Amino acid sequence: MPKKLTSVRKRPRVRNWIAYICEALVASGAMPTWEAATYLTENLFGEKPNPRLLTPSNPHEVTAQLLHRLYHPIVEAASRDVMLPSTATVHIFTDISLTGNSAVLVVLFPGRHKAQTLLMLDATKAWDLVFPDAESFNVWAEARYRQLVTALRSATVDLEIEALKPAV
Numbered sequence: 001m002p003k004k005l006t007s008v009r010k011r012p013r014v015r016n017w018i019a020y021i022c023e024a025l026v027a028s029g030a031m032p033t034w035e036a037a038t039y040l041t042e043n044l045f046g047e048k049p050n051p052r053l054l055t056p057s058n059p060h061e062v063t064a065q066l067l068h069r070l071y072h073p074i075v076e077a078a079s080r081d082v083m084l085p086s087t088a089t090v091h092i093f094t095d096i097s098l099t100g101n102s103a104v105l106v107v108l109f110p111g112r113h114k115a116q117t118l119l120m121l122d123a124t125k126a127w128d129l130v131f132p133d134a135e136s137f138n139v140w141a142e143a144r145y146r147q148l149v150t151a152l153r154s155a156t157v158d159l160e161i162e163a164l165k166p167a168v
Contacts (some may be wrong), residue, residue, distance in 0.1 A: 042071055045131060053054070054098075067094050079152065089108075
């Protein structure tokens with residue numbers, strides 16, 4: 001019995017990202033609760049390739065919408081956990097490919113007349129973004145969240161150093 005407790009303690013705590021993203025979709029007014037739960041279930045679990053992304057008449061738009069709906073709550077959570085200056089904003093850009101990897105770029109805009117910082121470049125085949133279970137999706141989302149928190153912390157340190165430099 002003690003071996004099980006040891007293995008349980010070693011596992012890092014992972015947020016329930018499915019519930020978090022579902023709540024974000026509802027809170028933003030994108031869809032009601034039941035529709036958000038169905039949308040995430042149908043698009044994140046099942047067969048590869050995701051037939052819902054390949055069969056509509058506008059697959060480019062549907063794919064971009066899915067990637068934004070997945071990444072935006074993760075970016076928002078990371079931004080909230082790192083103290084950003086009030087002038088800073090974080091934007092998500094997508095470059096959709098229907099035959100290869102799509103790109104998700106997360107960029108920090110620290111303020112007027114300051115250089116932007118690329119926080120994350122995630123290349124993914126959106127139609128293969130299907131998970132066997134909720135835990136594997138949560139691990140995937142948690143990895144992106146941690147990457148963004150680390151990048152945001154690094155960028156804010158750079159902003160603080162820049163602010164301390166004397167104006168010449």
